Amino acid sequence: MRELVIDGRRIADDSDCFVIAEIGHNHQGSVERAQELFVLAKQCGVDAVKLQKRDNRSLFTRKLYDTPYDNENSFGATYGAHREALELDAASYAELQACARELGLVFFATAFDEASADLLEELDLPAYKIASGDLRNTPLLRHVASFGKPLIVSTGGATLEDVDRAVETVTAINPQLCLLQCTAAYPAAVEELELGVITTYRERYPELVVGLSDHQDGIAMAPVAYMLGARVIEKHFTSSHTAKGTDHAFSLMPEGMRKLVRDLRRVPLAVGDGVKRPLASEAKPLQKMGKQLVASRDLPLGHVLDTGDLVAKSPAEGGLPPYALDELLGQTLVRPLSEDEPIRAVDVSAAVTDGVAEAASTTAS
Structure with a gap:
């Protein structure tokens, strides 16, 4: 040494x-x-x-x-x-x-x-x-x-x-x-x-x-x-x-x-220590700049999600992240969504993977 x-x-x-x-x-x-x-x-x-x-x-x-x-x-x-x-x-x-x-x-x-x-x-x-x-x-x-x-x-x-x-x-x-x-x-x-x-x-x-x-x-x-x-x-x-x-x-x-x-x-x-991690100081800026999946129009109860039903928009306030889109397509809504309303894991009939749901929770916090 x-x-x-x-x-x-x-x-x-x-x-x-x-x-x-x-x-x-x-x-x-x-x-x-x-x-x-x-x-x-x-x-x-x-x-x-x-x-x-x-x-x-x-x-x-x-x-x-x-x-x-x-x-x-x-x-x-x-x-x-x-x-x-x-x-x-x-x-x-x-x-x-x-x-x-x-x-x-x-x-x-x-x-x-x-x-x-x-x-x-x-x-x-x-x-x-x-x-x-x-x-x-x-x-x-x-x-x-x-x-x-x-x-x-x-x-x-x-x-x-x-x-x-x-x-x-x-x-x-x-x-x-x-x-x-x-x-x-x-x-x-x-x-x-x-x-x-x-x-x-x-x-x-x-x-x-x-x-x-x-x-x-x-x-x-x-x-x-x-x-x-x-x-x-x-x-x-x-x-x-x-x-x-x-x-x-x-x-x-x-x-x-x-x-x-x-x-x-x-x-x-x-x-620093070389470990990549989200920082508390980044939370507010990334909430404002980040994106969540929202309904592109009013979507009724029981609607089967298809291409174009969901779009990524700012801010990121607890909705699922854009990378969850592929998992959501083909799933059925268990409640209606209004235009621009964020979609969450509990809003679809099939459970979204734990990782996606956790990511949405982290974004919201």
């Missing part, structure tokens, strides 16, 4: 969707802004909030770190300075961890390097995310898997060989793995979401929870992913599409996130 437990939250085929608000660096390097986003995310009903942690000096080449970065989304003169301005230190993470705990949110982060992973592990975070760019980074996968915590791994830009390698690397050490189908484009076009890969993963890795890292600019595809078996949905989250930074434009704002969570929670309710 595929199952994952993150900070006490059980994720399985028979569970609600585990919804992650990916805040990333939309906090713009501010603890206060991150806290505001946590509160908004909680109000939207998400299960978890997630940040991104980088040790920039060790992560980037010196050339990239020192590359000029002069654009409208820059927080520094070089790419390294830009990234450092967006980074939160260990004390900030501890403060945000406490904030999330108080709000009842699961709090974790993407580790982009081993130093960041070690910092997060010192805080005893309940889970880790590995980004698509590190799917082939088996040393990092192995290092984080060794912590014995659940891993959520995105698979954007991968082949099945890449995914197999990552799965084998992690599960050889730690079976607590969730795979996310992902298109590593920001935003991702609907025609490039490849949601069918969710089914592929579920069939290929029957022991693993599967989900979707959804970079599409909208909320309609996540419920589709749930129907295909995704039980983790990750969505970027912001408080303003116009805020400085590249992620804000395709991130969900609170109204969108609320609707996303609402729709994901509705899916299992809408699916």
Whole structure:
């Protein structure tokens, strides 16, 4: 049975969707802004909030770190300075961890390097995310898997060989793995979401929870992913599409996130238990729209029913249903019927089958 437990939250085929608000660096390097986003995310009903942690000096080449970065989304003169301005230190993470705990949110982060992973592990975070760019980074996968915590791994830009390698690397050490189908484009076009890969993963890795890292600019595809078996949905989250930074434009704002969570929670309710049955809410509409057999004209006592004597008309108010017509033909009326008067099982000399009579009784009720 595929199952994952993150900070006490059980994720399985028979569970609600585990919804992650990916805040990333939309906090713009501010603890206060991150806290505001946590509160908004909680109000939207998400299960978890997630940040991104980088040790920039060790992560980037010196050339990239020192590359000029002069654009409208820059927080520094070089790419390294830009990234450092967006980074939160260990004390900030501890403060945000406490904030999330108080709000009842699961709090974790993407580790982009081993130093960041070690910092997060010192805080005893309940889970880790590995980004698509590190799917082939088996040393990092192995290092984080060794912590014995659940891993959520995105698979954007991968082949099945890449995914197999990552799965084998992690599960050889730690079976607590969730795979996310992902298109590593920001935003991702609907025609490039490849949601069918969710089914592929579920069939290929029957022991693993599967989900979707959804970079599409909208909320309609996540419920589709749930129907295909995704039980983790990750969505970027912001408080303003116009805020400085590249992620804000395709991130969900609170109204969108609320609707996303609402729709994901509705899916299992809408699916139901698979049993086809009449519902109480259908009774009045079907009484009005349904049909019963009625006399097409005045019919005398003793009349032998023939073709054309009975017609189907609305509403259905206790008369026999139209499918009883064949059984009624050739039977004798034991009382007269007026035009448009419904015919019932007791109105003919031969007993109408119990099933037909019961159906008429159900329609009437």
